[in-house]
Amino acid sequence: MEKHDTMREEAGISVRLVDVWDVEAIADLYRAGGWWNEAWDPADLAALIAGSFAFAVAIDTVAGIAVGMGRVISDGVSDGYVQDLVVLPGYRGQGVGTMILSTLLDYCRSAGVTWVALVAEPGTETFYNALGFRRMEGHIPMRWYPENR
Numbered sequence: 135m136e137k138h139d140t141m142r143e144e145a146g147i148s149v150r151l152v153d154v155w156d157v158e159a160i161a162d163l164y165r166a167g168g169w170w171n172e173a174w175d176p177a178d179l180a181a182l183i184a185g186s187f188a189f190a191v192a193i194d195t196v197a198g199i200a201v202g203m204g205r206v207i208s209d210g211v212s213d214g215y216v217q218d219l220v221v222l223p224g225y226r227g228q229g230v231g232t233m234i235l236s237t238l239l240d241y242c243r244s245a246g247v248t249w250v251a252l253v254a255e256p257g258t259e260t261f262y263n264a265l266g267f268r269r270m271e272g273h274i275p276m277r278w279y280p281e282n283r
Contacts (some may be wrong), residue, residue, distance in 0.1 A: 139182065141264075142233050142237050143195070144165060144229065144231075144233060145228070146194060146195050146196050146255040147191075147192055147193065147194060147201065147225075147228075147229075147230055147233060148192070148195050149190055149191070149192045149233045149234055149237045150190065150191055150193070150195045150201065150237075151188055151237060152181060152183065152189055152190075152191055153183065153184055153188065153189070154184065155191050155200070155203075156188070156200070157176040157178075157179040157180055157183075158176055158178045158179060159199070159200040160176070160182075160191075160200070161174075161176040161179060161181065161201060162200075163202065163203050163220050163222070164218070164220070164261050166220055166221075166222050166223060167218070167220035169218065169220070169266075178190055183205075183272045184204075186205040186206065186207055186217075187205075187206045187207055187208035187210055187214060187242075187245075187247075188203050188204065188205060188238050188241045188242065189203070189204075189205045189208075190203060190207075190231060190234045190238050192221065192236045194210050194223075194225070195254060198259065200236050201221060201222045201225040201230060202220060202221035202222060202225060202230045202231065202236055203217075203218065203219075203220060203226075203234065204216065204217075204218060204219035204220070204231075204234040204235060205217050205218055205238070206238050206241070206242060206247075206250070208242070208247050210245055210247065211246070211247070212247065212249060212250065213247070213249045213250070213251070214247045214250040214251075215250070215251055215252060216238060216250060216251070217237065217252070218251035219231060219234060219252075221233060221234070227283075231261065232261075232264075232265065235265055236265065239265070239266075245261050245280050251270070252267065252269050254267075
């Protein structure tokens with residue numbers, strides 16, 4: 135399946151896999167998720183989008199704005215990791231996150247990448263469970279903090 139051919143549409147929301155997108159709109163989505171550092175340059179997001187294995191944007195087709203996004207990072211052969219799934223607050227609880235994640239997972243499956251993981255924020259486990267994710271018992275999520283070395 136070609137990335138550009140992947141699109142899901144439902145109730146005025148369209149989800150597309152893209153290689154480029156308006157970086158200011160993506161920065162706004164990162165802000166909505168609480169993940170943006172104002173010292174960052176939104177122009178750097180172009181490389182983030184292009185360098186992702188799959189980058190999905192949800193668009194309100196009536197308002198013409200990006201209302202959510204998510205991405206998968208992967209080598210395209212074995213493992214994939216869902217990264218940065220976010221939906222604007224006014225669009226949450228309407229299935230937009232499910233549409234984004236389903237689009238990403240369908241693309242991974244079509245590419246043969248079936249080991250897909252993520253680190254979920256507290257309170258989101260039920261959402262991810264409904265889409266087939268389970269806790270990886272016996273594993274501990276970790277992050278590198280170079281400033282602490």
